[in-house]
Amino acid sequence: MRKFLKLQFIAIIIILISCTENDDNAPVFPEGSTESVNLWVQDSLKRYYYWADQMPAKPDYHLPVKDFFKSLLAPQDRFSFIVNTEDSSSYPRSIRNMYGFDYTVIQQANGEVVTVIKLVLNNSPASNAGLERGMIITRINGKTVTAGNAEAITSTMKDLTVLDLTVGNWNNGTVTDEKNIKVYYGLSFEQSLLSKIFEKNGKKAGYLYIYDFPDGMTQKLSQKFAEFKAAGVKELILDLRYNYGGSVSAAAALCSLIPSGITSASPFITFKGNKNGGEVKRTFSQQIAYDPKALDFNTLRTNALGLNKVYILTSNSTASAAEIVINNLKPYMQVIQVGAVTLGKDMAGFTVEDKRKPQKIRWQMHPVIYKVFNANGMGEYSNGISPQVSVNEYAVLPLLPLGHPDETLISSVLNGTYFKSVNQKMSAEGVKILYQSDVPPIAAGKDL
Structure with missing residues (x-):
């Protein structure tokens, strides 16, 4: 609240x-x-x-x-x-205020879709569970995240009290050191x-x-x-x-x-x-x-x-x-x-x-x-x-x-x-943002 x-x-x-x-x-x-x-x-x-x-x-x-x-x-x-x-x-409800993190689904130049943790709040359920900015989510509650199902998965997460995440680190274009993490619903300070x-x-x-x-x-x-x-x-x-x-x-x-x-x-x-x-x-x-x-x-x-x-x-x-x-x-x-x-x-x-x-x-x-x-x-x-x-x-x-x-x-x-x-453009060629768990956070009365 x-x-x-x-x-x-x-x-x-x-x-x-x-x-x-x-x-x-x-x-x-x-x-x-x-x-x-x-x-x-x-x-x-x-x-x-x-x-x-x-x-x-x-x-x-x-x-x-x-x-x-x-x-x-x-x-x-x-x-x-x-x-x-x-x-x-x-x-x-939002992923951020329920669990203390947010993520973005991107498509790289080679067409590969990757889900990146962009924000982890301090003293939050996510940080207490070991999540860190920069980690890659490969599965949420057993499902591989894609551009097509990311919004539906996020919506489902808001009705739960615990998340089962499979995460890894990004190393030379691949995900390494995958591990399973549980994140429980709770307060972020x-x-x-x-x-x-x-x-x-x-x-x-x-x-x-x-x-x-x-x-x-x-x-x-x-x-x-x-x-x-x-x-x-x-x-x-x-x-x-x-x-x-x-x-x-x-x-x-x-x-x-x-x-x-x-x-x-x-x-x-x-x-x-x-x-x-x-x-x-x-x-x-x-x-x-x-x-x-x-x-x-x-x-x-x-x-x-x-x-x-x-x-x-x-x-x-x-x-x-x-x-x-x-x-x-x-x-x-x-x-x-x-x-x-x-x-x-x-x-x-x-x-x-x-x-x-x-x-x-x-x-x-x-x-x-x-x-x-x-x-x-x-x-x-x-x-x-x-x-x-x-x-x-x-x-x-x-x-x-x-x-x-x-x-x-x-x-x-x-x-x-x-x-x-100024008036420069420094965007990454070919890297597209497909979905963000917090954008727009308020567009449908979701999180004001």
């Missing part, structure tokens, strides 16, 4: 005593019935939902609540979802920041891998940037390739630590909602302050690097608040994006639930409420943010650990584009 709430952009709980519209023709249903819950869902969405004007005028109130909610959503909405807080099975300092061409480059943006992380960010500053770092590589997002306040705090020339009054973000929500503009200082545990803007700025350029590593799993970092730094500095196009979540929302005491409705909605824009009014990246330098992470196998200087995306900055012109 923590993962799903973490991926909300704004930590606000709306107290909904009643959202009933002043409509004399509104239907009336017995309290506690499915129809009464659906009416609450409809009235709430009319007030907050970004696409409220596209909702059907006469929905079927007799549908099950989850189906009713989906029937109200706009066709272009990939991200809104609803859960029953009394039913854990109603929450979105908070992921720590990973930092490195590289030296190239006489200059020091700081590397920072950020898995997500939880509230309360500003102290850790400030400490990392203090270390970079003390070491004389003049270039920065942000690794957001697997970052689904999280708190906009945490993203604003990160952004405040990077460029030169910004003040507490510098505009950071604009939220644009429906006719009820209107437009909300926030400065760096205002957005950071929405996290009550955050260090304030001026404190953070004491450790700012004051750069005019930043490299950001991305993939199709880079989403929401991570995309805000990319888009909202652009008015203040040169952003060189390296990797793959991002997921395209240019929207924000907050949790909508019944806070009456006693609570009468146990359903909790996570609708899209705002579109987000940077200080220059730039947004509308629902198709993703495209990199200036396209790099296929799977160009070279085995995948190296995150933070390794020879890892494909990192080395493409250190050795391929460092201080050079």
